[in-house]
Amino acid sequence: MKQFTPWLMLTLVLTTALHLIGIWYLPNYMTEQTVEGIFKRRGNRQVNQIRYGELRSAGTDTVVRDNPDTVTSFAVYDVSEKPIRVQCVIPDKDNYWSLSLFAWNTDNFFVVNDRTAKSKEFELVIVKEGSKYQKHRQEEIVVSPTNKGILIIRMIVTNREDKEELSQLTEVQKQTTMQLIESVQY
Amino acid sequence: MKLFLKTMSCVVLAALLAFVSGWLLLNRPSEGVTNGVWTTDPTTGSSRAGLYHRARVAKIGIWALDSSEVVYFSAAKDSDGNPLRHDGTYKITGNDPDTRWWSVTAYNDDHFIPNPLNRYSYSKTTVEREADGSWVIMLSPKKQEKNWLPSGDQQGALVVSLRNYNPSRTMIDSPGKVELPKLVKERNQ
Numbered sequence: 001m002k003q004f005t006p007w008l009m010l011t012l013v014l015t016t017a018l019h020l021i022g023i024w025y026l027p028n029y030m031t032e033q034t035v036e037g038i039f040k041r042r043g044n045r046q047v048n049q050i051r052y053g054e055l056r057s058a059g060t061d062t063v064v065r066d067n068p069d070t071v072t073s074f075a076v077y078d079v080s081e082k083p084i085r086v087q088c089v090i091p092d093k094d095n096y097w098s099l100s101l102f103a104w105n106t107d108n109f110f111v112v113n114d115r116t117a118k119s120k121e122f123e124l125v126i127v128k129e130g131s132k133y134q135k136h137r138q139e140e141i142v143v144s145p146t147n148k149g150i151l152i153i154r155m156i157v158t159n160r161e162d163k164e165e166l167s168q169l170t171e172v173q174k175q176t177t178m179q180l181i182e183s184v185q186y
Numbered sequence: 187m188k189l190f191l192k193t194m195s196c197v198v199l200a201a202l203l204a205f206v207s208g209w210l211l212l213n214r215p216s217e218g219v220t221n222g223v224w225t226t227d228p229t230t231g232s233s234r235a236g237l238y239h240r241a242r243v244a245k246i247g248i249w250a251l252d253s254s255e256v257v258y259f260s261a262a263k264d265s266d267g268n269p270l271r272h273d274g275t276y277k278i279t280g281n282d283p284d285t286r287w288w289s290v291t292a293y294n295d296d297h298f299i300p301n302p303l304n305r306y307s308y309s310k311t312t313v314e315r316e317a318d319g320s321w322v323i324m325l326s327p328k329k330q331e332k333n334w335l336p337s338g339d340q341q342g343a344l345v346v347s348l349r350n351y352n353p354s355r356t357m358i359d360s361p362g363k364v365e366l367p368k369l370v371k372e373r374n375q
Contacts, residue, residue: 007192007196010193010196010200011196011199011200011203012200014196014197014200014201014204015199015200015203015204015207016204017200017204018200018201018204019203019204019207019208020237022204022205022208023208023211023212023237023238023241024237024241026208026212026241026244026245027240027241027243027244027248030244030245030248031244031248034248056298057298057304057306058297058298058299058300058301058304058306059298059300061297061298063248063249064245064246064247064248064296064297065246065247065291065293065296065345065347066297066298067289067291067307067349068291068298068306068307069289069307069309096286096287096351096352098251098255100249100251100255102249103233105240106231106240106243106244106248106249106250107231107232107233107235107240108231108232108249108250108251108252108255109233111251111252111254111255113255113352115352145233150249152249156287156351158309158311158312159311159312160312
C-alpha cells in the first residue's frame with residue numbers, strides 16, 4: 001500500500017489543479033465559443049466594430065438564455081494598442097436602454113442605462129489598465145480589466161409584434177458608433 | 187519506462203477526475219437565494235461571483251448584467267418541487283414585480299422554444315391582465331385562451347426565466363423576500 005501513496009498524492013494534487021484551472025478558464029472559453037458563433041452567423045470577424053442585431057427567434061438565438069424582447073448591438077473590443085471611443089445615442093422613449101461592458105471572463109464591470117446616463121447623447125472612452133489617456137470634453141473614461149472585452153447595448157422592445165416601434169428603435173440603434181482613437185499612443 | 191507509464195496514468199486519471207468533478211459541480215443547482223420556485227444569485231454577472239458561479243453563469247446565461255441593473259430569477263421546478271415537463275400545463279400567476287420592466291421567458295435547453303406564434307415570452311408590456319391588474323400566463327404545449335406561452339414538445343430541460351430590469355432596492359438587497367409569481371401545475375391533466 002505504501003508504494004502507492006506517492007502516486008495517489010500526485011493524482012490528487014493533479015486532479016485539484018486541473019479541476020480549478022478548468023473551472024477558472026471555462027468563462028473565457030465560453031466567451032470565445034459564443035463570439036465565434038456570433039461571428040460565424042454574421043459572417044464578419046472584425047473586432048472594434050459594432051454589429052447592429054435584430055430581434056432573435058428560435059434557431060437564431062446564438063447566445064444561451066437570450067432575451068427575445070431586446071434589440072441588441074454587440075462588439076468585441078480590443079484596447080491593447082489604442083483606446084476606443086463609443087458615441088452613444090439613447091432612444092427618445094422610455095424603453096429600457098443600457099450599454100454594458102464585460103471582461104473576457106464574463107464579469108460585467110460597467111453599465112450605464114437610459115436613466116443613469118447624463119444625457120441622450122454621450123461619449124465613452126474604453127482604455128486598458130495603466131493607460132494615461134487624457135479625458136477630453138464631456139467624455140467618460142472606463143478602464144477595461146482585460147485588453148479584449150465585450151460591449152453590449154440592449155434596448156427593450158415593449159412589444160416585438162409592433163413593427164413601428166421596432167423600426168424606430170433600430171433607426172436609433174445605428175446611430176451609436178465606435179472607433180479606435182488613432183491619434184493616441186499609449 | 188515504467189516510471190513514465192505510471193506518471194502518465196496519474197495524469198490521465200487526474201484529468202478524468204477533474205472533468206467529472208467539474209461537470210458535477212457545474213450542473214448542481216445554484217446555491218443562491220430561493221423565493222418560492224424561483225432561484226437567483228445576487229453575485230450574478232459581477233466580479234464578486236465565486237469561481238463556480240461565474241462558470242455556471244457563463245454556461246447558462248453568458249453576459250448577464252450585475253444585479254444592480256437586472257435581477258434574474260429562474261425556475262426549473264413547479265410549486266410541488268417536480269421538474270417542469272414539456273407535456274405539462276402550468277399556471278404562472280402574479281402581480282407586477284417591484285421593477286421597471288419584467289418578462290417571463292421559457293427555454294428548452296437554454297434556447298427559445300420553436301412555436302408557430304414565435305411567442306417566447308410575456309412581459310409587463312405584453313401580458314393580458316385581469317380586471318384587478320394581476321395576470322395569468324399559461325405555460326403549455328397546447329394552445330390556451332389567454333397569455334399562452336408555448337412549452338413545445340421537445341426533449342430537454344424546460345426552464346422559465348423571470349427578468350427584472352431596473353429592480354427596486356428591496357429586490358436587489360432581499361431577492362428572497364419580494365413577492366414573485368406562483369408557478370403551479372394544472373391538476374386536471
